[in-house]
Amino acid sequence: MTAKLELRGVTKEFVVRPSKDQPAARVLRALDDITLDVPDGEFLTLVGPSGSGKTTLLDILGGLTRPTSGRVRVDGTEVTGPGLDRGIVFQQYALFPWRTALGNVAFGLEQQGVGRRVRQGRARDVLALVGLEGFEDRYPHELSGGMKQRVAIARSLAYQPGILLMDEPFAALDAQTREQLQDELLRIWRTTGTTVVFITHGIEEAVYLGQRVAVLSSRPGRLKSLVSIDLGDRLGSGDLRSDPQFVHYRHLVWTELHDELQRAQRAGDRKILPDGTERAA
Amino acid sequence: MSTVTVDHTEDVDAARRTSGTPTTADARPRTSAVDRTARSAGRVVRRSTAVGLFLLLWELGPEHLLDAQRRVFLPPLHEVLQAWWGLVENGQLQEHLQASLTRSAIGFGLAVLAGVVTGLFVAWYRGLRELLTPLLELFRNTAALALLPVFTLLLGIGETSKISIVAYASFFPVLLNTIAGVRTVDPLLLRAARSLGLSNLQLFQKVVLPSAVPTIFTGVRMAGTASILVLIAAEMVGAKAGLGYLIINAQSSFQIPDMYAGILTVSVFGLLVNTVLVRLERHFSRWRGLADGH
Numbered sequence: 001m002t003a004k005l006e007l008r009g010v011t012k013e014f015v016v017r018p019s020k021d022q023p024a025a026r027v028l029r030a031l032d033d034i035t036l037d038v039p040d041g042e043f044l045t046l047v048g049p050s051g052s053g054k055t056t057l058l059d060i061l062g063g064l065t066r067p068t069s070g071r072v073r074v075d076g077t078e079v080t081g082p083g084l085d086r087g088i089v090f091q092q093y094a095l096f097p098w099r100t101a102l103g104n105v106a107f108g109l110e111q112q113g114v115g116r117r118v119r120q121g122r123a124r125d126v127l128a129l130v131g132l133e134g135f136e137d138r139y140p141h142e143l144s145g146g147m148k149q150r151v152a153i154a155r156s157l158a159y160q161p162g163i164l165l166m167d168e169p170f171a172a173l174d175a176q177t178r179e180q181l182q183d184e185l186l187r188i189w190r191t192t193g194t195t196v197v198f199i200t201h202g203i204e205e206a207v208y209l210g211q212r213v214a215v216l217s218s219r220p221g222r223l224k225s226l227v228s229i230d231l232g233d234r235l236g237s238g239d240l241r242s243d244p245q246f247v248h249y250r251h252l253v254w255t256e257l258h259d260e261l262q263r264a265q266r267a268g269d270r271k272i273l274p275d276g277t278e279r280a281a
Numbered sequence: 282m283s284t285v286t287v288d289h290t291e292d293v294d295a296a297r298r299t300s301g302t303p304t305t306a307d308a309r310p311r312t313s314a315v316d317r318t319a320r321s322a323g324r325v326v327r328r329s330t331a332v333g334l335f336l337l338l339w340e341l342g343p344e345h346l347l348d349a350q351r352r353v354f355l356p357p358l359h360e361v362l363q364a365w366w367g368l369v370e371n372g373q374l375q376e377h378l379q380a381s382l383t384r385s386a387i388g389f390g391l392a393v394l395a396g397v398v399t400g401l402f403v404a405w406y407r408g409l410r411e412l413l414t415p416l417l418e419l420f421r422n423t424a425a426l427a428l429l430p431v432f433t434l435l436l437g438i439g440e441t442s443k444i445s446i447v448a449y450a451s452f453f454p455v456l457l458n459t460i461a462g463v464r465t466v467d468p469l470l471l472r473a474a475r476s477l478g479l480s481n482l483q484l485f486q487k488v489v490l491p492s493a494v495p496t497i498f499t500g501v502r503m504a505g506t507a508s509i510l511v512l513i514a515a516e517m518v519g520a521k522a523g524l525g526y527l528i529i530n531a532q533s534s535f536q537i538p539d540m541y542a543g544i545l546t547v548s549v550f551g552l553l554v555n556t557v558l559v560r561l562e563r564h565f566s567r568w569r570g571l572a573d574g575h
Contacts, residue, residue, distance in 0.1 A: 062476050082478045094473035098491045098568040107487075108477050139568050 002076070003037035004195045005061070005163055009070035010034040012056050030056045032220035033070070040162075043189055043196045045206040047253065048216030049261045054199045057221065058167045061197065062088045074163065084112060087156030089166040093148040095140040101127060101151045102136040108159035126154045129188060146177035153185070157192060164189075166198045170205070182208055203257060204241065207249045215256045218263040225256050356538050364538030365545060373527070374546065380522035381512060381550070384440065388447025389508040393501055396452045400459025400497075405485065410460075421457065425450035425511050429518060438519040443512065450511040451504035458500025462493030495566035502558040509551045524550070 012031040018024060030053040038044050048054050059065040061072060063082040072079040074086065087108070095104050105123040114122070127136060130150040140148055149169055156164055170178040186209065189196055200206050206213045210229055217224045229249050231240065240246050340358040347355060368374035403410050403417075429446060436442035466489050474488045516525025524547050531539035 064472065064476060082476045084478055086476075088473070088476040090469065090473060092469055094467075094469045096470060096474075096488065096491070098494070107474075110487075111477050111479065111483075141569065 002040070003073075004040040004042070004075065005036075005038040005197070006073040006076075007034050007036040007061075007070070008073075010057070010060060010067045010072060011069045012053065012060060012065070013068045029220035031060075031067070032222045034221070034223050035070075036214065036223060036226075038163075038195060038197060041193050041195055043186075043198065043209060043211045044214060045198045045200060045210030045212070046214045046216065047200055047203060047206040047257060048221060049218045049257065049263075050201065051219045052216040052260070053219065053221030054201075054216060055167055057216075058088070058165055058197070058199055061163075061165050062086055084108060084159050085161055086163045086165055087159070087161035089149070089152050089156050089164065089169045091168045091171050093140070093145075093152045095148055095151055095155070097140050100137050100139055101132060101143070101154075104140070104151055105154045105158045107155060112159050123154075123158055126158045127151070129157070129191065130154045131184060144177075145173050146181060149173065149181060150184070153188070157188070157194070160192075161194070163195045163197065166196065168200055169198075171200070171202075178205075185209065203250055203253050207246060207253055208241065213249075213253050215253060215260070218260045224260065227253055227256070354537060356541065360538045361541040361545060364536075365542035368527075368539060368542055374542070377522055377524050377527040377543070378546065378550070380520075380526075381516065381524045384443050384516075384523065385447055385508045385512045388444045388512070389451050389504060391444070392448040392451035392504055392508070393455050395448070396455025396500070396504070397459050397497060400456045401463060401485075401490075403456075404460040404463035405489075417453075417456070421453045425507070426514055429515060432515075433519060443515050443520065443523075446515050447508045447512050451508040454503035454507060455497070455500040458503070459493065459497050462496030462500075463489055465496070466492045495562070495569060498558075498562040498565045502555070502562050505554050505558045506551070509547070509554060513547055 010031055011029070011033055014028045014030055016026050016028050034057065046054060046057070056065070060067050061079070063079050063086070066080075079086075096107065099107070102120065102123050105126055106119045109119040109122060124136060127133065130153055132147060132150050132154065135143065135147065140151070143151065153164075153169070170181055173181065182205065185196075188194075198206075198209055200209075207229055213227045213229060215224045215227065216222065227249065231243070231245055231249070336358055343352050343355045343357045365374070403413055425446060428449070432442045432446045432449075436445055470488055470492065471484065474484055479487065512523070513525040513528075516523035517529040520526040524543055528540050528543035528547070531537070531543060
């Protein structure tokens, strides 16, 4: 099987700006030699303690930053910048507040140069796919958090990217809405056949959604292990989360992650911002 | 909008229920037509009470509270309204109003155009911003009217100098708000747009500009107020037409009711301009969800 997404020795270093307590500028390694293949149509989840470079990795996959060394390929072509072959869903929705739900979803299509008629039709279809039929003319401030995130997912799906990159998309939602959207996402993933790379810090979420779970180590982020999850057809069973198999996988990932979490805590959980400044995570 | 989710209910369904139909954004409880009329009538009464009392004081105060010598300088309201109607009938008021309107419209229009364009450039190019900010601060903090003599000396007492000073005074609110609007664009939106492969120009056109529009319009409204203020003052100093000239000329020729008629016109004119600009501002900010409440 050819890989949809290939990562080869991806490493990212930041130059941390000098600050009061750290007068000398220093180089900080956020990601260290990550090599990973994601086959076409796979749902891969990525867990790691905070500060393990999850978001940095997503930025690299999205083409928003370049790795210091190593390379990323999509369909065999090296990623050199952002593109409509990948769609990013952010934790904070990032909807354009001056556009209606429909206008937001049509944004990427405008970028593709799709005609107005077709654009509106497809945006409507995708909004219906995420369960927002009848909300086309709402502005983001009129929607709840869960609905906003649905619009954001629809916006990324509309231009039919081969890969959907999701950066803790459900972290800001309440537990009930989150579980709902997890099921919706699985349904959408089955319907569209899109490859999904889903970043989360929730072990349960990672196991529930992923066909494989990639565990990152604490800083510098290395690929610690890859756990294949075989839970059959998730949508069929009732309460999957209390299934012994699920509990088994959850524990497996938890064990992998546990000492990393402790190490991350000792390291003091600092987050590096894109401009090279640090703040407590 | 409340998002109370009941067990096993989709948040979407809950939202649909709380807001009635899916197409209207209005989620306020329905009230009967009679109720609403009574409430809005009550609001009109509350809002006009103070103005009504003031006008009443103006009408009766001069008669009963002022001595005869001062009464001449503050004629009761009805005399002022009579004088105002007289000015309308002989066409003087229209002439002065038109002169003022033309000057403020041209000056204000130029200022908005120049302010927005300059603001966009200054906000977008960091080097330019660092170069110009101190100078702009200096100019902004110099009261426009302090420069009136300079404008008069350099540009004469004709239309050019008046339009120029109006444009100058209106320029800064527009400029500074444009800069602020562009500078405060949510970086996350920029990231999201960039991930969709937008070029810098597209980013500017599709994200930065629309996001800055409400702030820019706040500047435009402030500029509207400033333009009238400065124009009236400029017309008082040296002019042959305009509302400012009408006021100062009536004063010096001792036609006190005419003077008050001019002042009244200025305040109504200012009120109208401000109302229109506030409406516009609200229209362009409605996506922020703050449209009602004022």
